[in-house]
Amino acid sequence: MSPRAGLTPDAVVTLALEVVDADGAGALSLAKVAERAGVATPSLYKHVGGLAALRRLVDLRVVAEMTETLRGAATGRSGDDAIEALADAYRAYLRTHPHRVAALETAPDEGDEELAKATHGVAEVAFAVLRPYGFDQAKTVHATRCLRAAVHGFASLEASGGFGRPEDVDASFTLLKTMLVRGITDYAS
Amino acid sequence: MSPRAGLTPDAVVTLALEVVDADGAGALSLAKVAERAGVATPSLYKHVGGLAALRRLVDLRVVAEMTETLRGAATGRSGDDAIEALADAYRAYLRTHPHRVAALETAPDEGDEELAKATHGVAEVAFAVLRPYGFDQAKTVHATRCLRAAVHGFASLEASGGFGRPEDVDASFTLLKTMLVRGITDYAS
DNA sequence: GACCGGTAGCTAATGAGATTAGCTTCAAAG
DNA sequence: CTTTGAAGCTAATCTCATTAGCTACCGGTC
Numbered sequence: 001m002s003p004r005a006g007l008t009p010d011a012v013v014t015l016a017l018e019v020v021d022a023d024g025a026g027a028l029s030l031a032k033v034a035e036r037a038g039v040a041t042p043s044l045y046k047h048v049g050g051l052a053a054l055r056r057l058v059d060l061r062v063v064a065e066m067t068e069t070l071r072g073a074a075t076g077r078s079g080d081d082a083i084e085a086l087a088d089a090y091r092a093y094l095r096t097h098p099h100r101v102a103a104l105e106t107a108p109d110e111g112d113e114e115l116a117k118a119t120h121g122v123a124e125v126a127f128a129v130l131r132p133y134g135f136d137q138a139k140t141v142h143a144t145r146c147l148r149a150a151v152h153g154f155a156s157l158e159a160s161g162g163f164g165r166p167e168d169v170d171a172s173f174t175l176l177k178t179m180l181v182r183g184i185t186d187y188a189s
Numbered sequence: 190m191s192p193r194a195g196l197t198p199d200a201v202v203t204l205a206l207e208v209v210d211a212d213g214a215g216a217l218s219l220a221k222v223a224e225r226a227g228v229a230t231p232s233l234y235k236h237v238g239g240l241a242a243l244r245r246l247v248d249l250r251v252v253a254e255m256t257e258t259l260r261g262a263a264t265g266r267s268g269d270d271a272i273e274a275l276a277d278a279y280r281a282y283l284r285t286h287p288h289r290v291a292a293l294e295t296a297p298d299e300g301d302e303e304l305a306k307a308t309h310g311v312a313e314v315a316f317a318v319l320r321p322y323g324f325d326q327a328k329t330v331h332a333t334r335c336l337r338a339a340v341h342g343f344a345s346l347e348a349s350g351g352f353g354r355p356e357d358v359d360a361s362f363t364l365l366k367t368m369l370v371r372g373i374t375d376y377a378s
Numbered sequence: 379g380a381c382c383g384g385t386a387g388c389t390a391a392t393g394a395g396a397t398t399a400g401c402t403t404c405a406a407a408g
Numbered sequence: 409c410t411t412t413g414a415a416g417c418t419a420a421t422c423t424c425a426t427t428a429g430c431t432a433c434c435g436g437t438c
Binding site: 165167 | 215290294295296297305308309326327330331332335337338339340342343345349350351352353354356357358360361364365367368369371372373375376
């Protein structure tokens, strides 16, 4: 397969994620990735197009992982139970990898179908979970946006240390889930 | 006061915000600010400590502006009305300046009392608005977190182009506000 | 078992930016 | 008119990203 060392685009992305997790998304550099790979910086260009392209691949990987995480959390559950599981899984992922939050907020560039499609995948899981509530297309979209906004906002603020106070963060999240479940239930009637 | 040209730390921050608004937070550089100021890059060091310090000042300015915006929206209103006004003002600010969203997600560094205090200011507005609901301290914190998380999440995803679908975004936000108002009302009983 | 093409990886060179050091000059205080 | 301090400048250094062109190894072919 790979002639010399075992470096591939995927392997480079994996190393990049290690850098992101360790030092933050803003600190991602080809130099750091190359060091981890045990390779000179320019060699990375044989696998990824450059720093911008690497960032995009990192975003893609994170979105894909999140989609899988959510899919896993949703399968085997339904209704309110599934909504809460989704919320918990989303938050848990960003607690484990706080620096990856930026990847979930990046808008795909114009014409980047692949990333747009991947982002869509996250929404599709929510769509599936909301199906039993019997919303029409538009209402499903509105409910999905609210669900995602609330959960993402919470996880995002938590990941960036926005909750300075000592009060129990789990309790706050439980309240958020309650509000969402009730809000969606009410919206269905 | 200022011997030569009219450059001050505040003026530098204002120029930096112009760069952020135009090109995005990631594109902020001393070189670009210096160009706008009509000055050589190293001259900026007479006013701000460096790029990192400038970023912090930008965050500080944005947080302060947001606090003022929210305070303005809340005064003269109370109850559910005030909550919706707060949500609308938060969203409106980030619609006007989408690239400033990052400033609201930055965690203050260890020991940065000033920025921590400024961030606190945003929460205080929410606290004031929630007072009439009669929550105790802990419940007020939980409700504030949920309110902030939901609204910030929505505005953040909107600012970064996360809502790809054609369905009306205003309608989605209205749903979010409804959920929040009802959720907080229920939480009070 | 020697030969060949393709590709991973390398070194050298260029260029943008941040940052530091040290010089110069205006403008206000006396 | 002089002094002085801060504002601005140029020169130099460092880190990175990126490009160009070279080298050498691996897998497959005679």
